[in-house]
Amino acid sequence: MQQRRTVSPTDPFPMVIVERLVKRFGSFNALSGVSLKVAKGEKIVLCGPSGSGKSTLIRCINHIEKHDSGRIVVDGIELTDRIRDINNIRSEVGMVFQSFNLFPHLSVLENCMLAPMKVRGLAEPEAHERAVALLRKVRIHDQAHKYPTQLSGGQQQRVAIARALCMQPKIMLFDEPTSALDPEMVKEVLETIVELAQDGMTMVCVTHEMGFAREVADRVVFMDLGSIVEEGDPSTFFRAPNTDRAKAFLNRIIH
Amino acid sequence: MFTVLLEKTVDGQRYIDWLVSGLGWTLALAFFGWWIAFAVGVVVGIGRTVQNPFFRALARLYVEIFRNIPVLVQMFLWYFVLPELLPTTMGDWIKQIPPPWGTFFPALWCLGLYTAARIAEQVRAGIEALPRGQDEAAAALGLSGYLTYRHIILPQALRLIVPSLTSEVMGIYKNTSVALTIGLMELTAQARQISDATFQTFAAFGAATLIYLALALIAYQAMMLIDKAVRIPGTAPGREADGSDFDAVKLESPVPNGMEIVK
Numbered sequence: 001m002q003q004r005r006t007v008s009p010t011d012p013f014p015m016v017i018v019e020r021l022v023k024r025f026g027s028f029n030a031l032s033g034v035s036l037k038v039a040k041g042e043k044i045v046l047c048g049p050s051g052s053g054k055s056t057l058i059r060c061i062n063h064i065e066k067h068d069s070g071r072i073v074v075d076g077i078e079l080t081d082r083i084r085d086i087n088n089i090r091s092e093v094g095m096v097f098q099s100f101n102l103f104p105h106l107s108v109l110e111n112c113m114l115a116p117m118k119v120r121g122l123a124e125p126e127a128h129e130r131a132v133a134l135l136r137k138v139r140i141h142d143q144a145h146k147y148p149t150q151l152s153g154g155q156q157q158r159v160a161i162a163r164a165l166c167m168q169p170k171i172m173l174f175d176e177p178t179s180a181l182d183p184e185m186v187k188e189v190l191e192t193i194v195e196l197a198q199d200g201m202t203m204v205c206v207t208h209e210m211g212f213a214r215e216v217a218d219r220v221v222f223m224d225l226g227s228i229v230e231e232g233d234p235s236t237f238f239r240a241p242n243t244d245r246a247k248a249f250l251n252r253i254i255h
Numbered sequence: 256m257f258t259v260l261l262e263k264t265v266d267g268q269r270y271i272d273w274l275v276s277g278l279g280w281t282l283a284l285a286f287f288g289w290w291i292a293f294a295v296g297v298v299v300g301i302g303r304t305v306q307n308p309f310f311r312a313l314a315r316l317y318v319e320i321f322r323n324i325p326v327l328v329q330m331f332l333w334y335f336v337l338p339e340l341l342p343t344t345m346g347d348w349i350k351q352i353p354p355p356w357g358t359f360f361p362a363l364w365c366l367g368l369y370t371a372a373r374i375a376e377q378v379r380a381g382i383e384a385l386p387r388g389q390d391e392a393a394a395a396l397g398l399s400g401y402l403t404y405r406h407i408i409l410p411q412a413l414r415l416i417v418p419s420l421t422s423e424v425m426g427i428y429k430n431t432s433v434a435l436t437i438g439l440m441e442l443t444a445q446a447r448q449i450s451d452a453t454f455q456t457f458a459a460f461g462a463a464t465l466i467y468l469a470l471a472l473i474a475y476q477a478m479m480l481i482d483k484a485v486r487i488p489g490t491a492p493g494r495e496a497d498g499s500d501f502d503a504v505k506l507e508s509p510v511p512n513g514m515e516i517v518k
Contacts, residue, residue, distance in 0.1 A: 091397030101392035
């Protein structure tokens, strides 16, 4: 079994620091003071009932949602309102969405090449080479010239993963990457993410795929009502959760 | 019926030459007016959707003003009122622009800016019709606001609105006829001149009508071709996706149903 990596209290350079993060939607507290540290190379699975704030948390990490108070530091850059910091952080943080969000007017290859060329300033041949290599990695290079709507959901999500990887991010965020997929396509996407984890990528993944969590997670973080209720290594968490809320949640999703 | 058009005019031309000259002005007005309208319309349409409240309000103001004043009134404002509002020397200079340019340019601004307001609304609708995820995905890749509009939002929004822009293309060239009120000798004005000179009202306006209809058809066909040319592969109608079960299901389903009915 691979060695688990988690943040030791003394780790001076975690990849992500989230401190007392608060996010409100109107009068609703989506996040009420969440703190979380992610070590380099650590894989965290975030789970919890819907509305618990898990998606909001990872969307705040690259500022797709603007937090109301608290601190977020990604790879040493503090997330403020300054546009430059935001774009700097976003180009270091890869994100994969539940609904893929590929650009339908661009081919698979162009989807992967756009940001490296426009944001990173890569020349076309390099961007092309990188895109092809990563599409090969997610085993979809033979579809490189197709358009997103010509692919299945599982294929689209793998392209979305390759697109994010083309920016050579230091951390990957997955927002329920398999929830919009037909059951038979879940596996191919999870396998891709597992391989990525084995390469040592730092990742935070919101998912209810507990088998996946057991396999790759260094730490499972359980959220409810905008707070982190419980966290621990996956085997302990799934076998013997400490809190009643986690027990109730696990009962519901495992049937 | 149209033989009158081949007769000699007092100035030694044939009447049909008048019509052709009028058609030339109509086309020039519609063509150049369209590019003004498109350029301004896209900018204003984007302005309607940006986050900055100042630019949003400015774009809104533009649309409300130019869309809600009748074209005829706008034509008069540009031609008669504008020179009076400007400083005297500038106003006099404008008034001394020789014909036909003295009427062509006011008509050009008028039609261009009026149509721009309408295009701006189409562009806004096109942008707002895109899923929010497109914005988010672009942002997550670190694309700036400008890059997102340039490479993600606009290419999709403009494709989406090609069919509704067709009616704007047809609108701007039909509205060119309003320019006759400030004295530009475009197609309708020439038709009226022929009618006045020959008393062949039916032939004169009949010919003009046929030309307008032909132009409408050409504009429509051209826009259809553009729509087809820019369509994203794999999107309906006319899906090119191979191996998609969409077509198969569509083709198969009537057969079993038909069998049921026969039974």
